[in-house]
Amino acid sequence: MFRFIFTLLLGLQLLFGFGFVGEEGPKIVPVQKAYKPSVKVEKDKLRIDIKMADKVYLYKKYFKLQELSPKKRTIDIEPFLPKPKKLHGEEVYEGNMSIFLPLKLFDNGDVRLALSYQGCNEIGICYPPQTKEFTFTIPTQASTLTQAGQSEEQGIAQTLKTESWWVILATFFGFGLLLSLTPCIFPMIPILSSLIVGAKNMNTKKALLYSVVYVLAMALTYTIAGVLAGLFGANLQAALQNPVAIILFALIFVALALSMFGFYEIGLPASLQTKLAKRSDEASHKGGLIGVAIMGFLSALIVGPCVAPPLAGALIYIGQTGDALLGGAALFAMSLGMGMPLLLVGVGAGKFMPKPGGWMEAVSKVFGVVMLGVAIWMLSRVLPDKITMVLWATLFISSAVYLRALEQIQTGAHWFAYFKKSLGLVLFIYGLLVFIGAFLGAANPLDPLKPLLQTQAQAVQTKPLFRVVKDYQEFERIAKNSSKPLLLDITAKWCASCKELEENTFSDPRVRQKIGEFTALRLDMTDNSQSDKEFLKRFGLFGPPAILFFKNGKELRDLRIVGYKSPEEFLRILQEAKRRSQ
């Protein structure tokens, strides 16, 4: 309708001096001169300029862009077109126009494009549709850094560069809260609880104080270790994952456990106590706090060496800018976030603590067992699975024995005696299962009979998913000769997130099947050797877990995975890697 009215108006307007063009009338501009398109690569964008002659315009709706090579496909140009003008009821462009297209719309390498457009001359004719072809090369630099977007931790590093202080601190605190619900933090919960339970004269206020000190010590340690890692590329936490440090730490827990059992009391030497404070109860108080701080420090270093995207992002930022202040503040905020649940646990433990006496003793002993569990958990990083499993079994069975599960209950005993025996029996049976599991080849004390439950077919299927590489040279050799897309998993026995990946993600049948389409390599850096460190340095990584994807020996940097990913998220990234590698 409107078009009709417009046409009518146009007709009336042109009634005078309207006639044929080209013959006697004004000279008509041929289409080649009417529109002169050209392309140029500008940073991460492709710029298309169209110079237009006088009185000439182009219709918005007729713009069409096709990639002819490397792939043949249509690219939706519509969202990138500038704001049009209205002319005769149509959306058009006049004069000179520029279109900016992100390079990530195109495939890498030499690209051939066909741009189609159509328009008219106000003189009274419309040009036939035109298609122009262009070729250009996407620089590889751009393709790896900016064109293809960013991986998660790069995005976080970018946030640090652009956002304001408060936003950064709040964001990282949030990241920390999220991370607090991962296996990186879990082991700290029994440690802190044990410290609180083990201390004398505990009350809610004191428990809160202990928790705050513990969390602050942990956060400070994380921050310092992080800043050092960012500045020097050295991973202090990974460095401490050697058998000596781990065994020492495990021994500390055994010692704490024994003191919980009441064999002796741990306190600072008397000479040190008097130096610290005049009054002796104040001294033990301060001594206790120092002990808690030391435990916080050690826990952060040894218990939870977890690399997650926010941590890696902050480290990248520090490494790139040398700005240890902002990077460190971000890490500190993140660590505080991670510590929040610990505060709750600590206060809870303090609040519901029984009065000194029979009950208190029982609770202390339970926590003693928990401490021993932590010690075994630590040792599992350096001991063979079989021995770890036997240790777990021993822990369960001896707990049962101490609960008098194997002794007869005297007639007329308190109901609690029955309860204790039942609980003890359950522990005993579970301990037996773990013991059996140890010899069946199970590695997870939570799932001791897994090897029995696997059918023959599954056993065949569980052939190693990854091919282990020793060093970079070996990796490079395989990468060069691989016809399939390549995936590299970096893992270590002491890395909690790696274990999570292994148990949830890599065991998923869909993931296993998809990984089968890749040449899957694995670097196990449990011993953190010199060659392992060099390997990490080559890729600017700070530690496990990390999963990298390669196409023709070049890393698809934006797909890099740092930290834990659920099977669904991981599958999505695998699919994208597969698609991009074709």
Next chain:
Amino acid sequence: MRRVVLLIIIALMVWGADFDWVEGYAKALELAKKEHKPIMVMISQPNCPTCEYMDDVAFETESLSDYVENFFIPLKLSLSQARSLGLKAYGTPTFYFLDANGSKITRALVGGATAKTFLAKLQEIRSAYDHQKR
């Protein structure tokens, strides 16, 4: 309401003055031979304001439409159809005038014109055609 009024106007125009575009090139040649008329080819495309002006205004003018009806075989072609017949077009609209053998009798007319100008041009072409034939 406005829609209804417009419909009535269009209906009146259609009823008042009209000629029918011939279906296809072959049919046009056949009619040209039978009725001894030259073919008027209009090369058109969508979203061409001048084409729309010609269709909706100029060719709806009684004097022009009567003349086309009586003295020409009107044939409308798209750009690609025209190209396949060897009729080049700078743009649209472009008018070609062909005899019954399909050969051009004049140079192409590029662009549009008012009914009056167009009619004068048509008369000129028609007389040249008659002259040629004689």
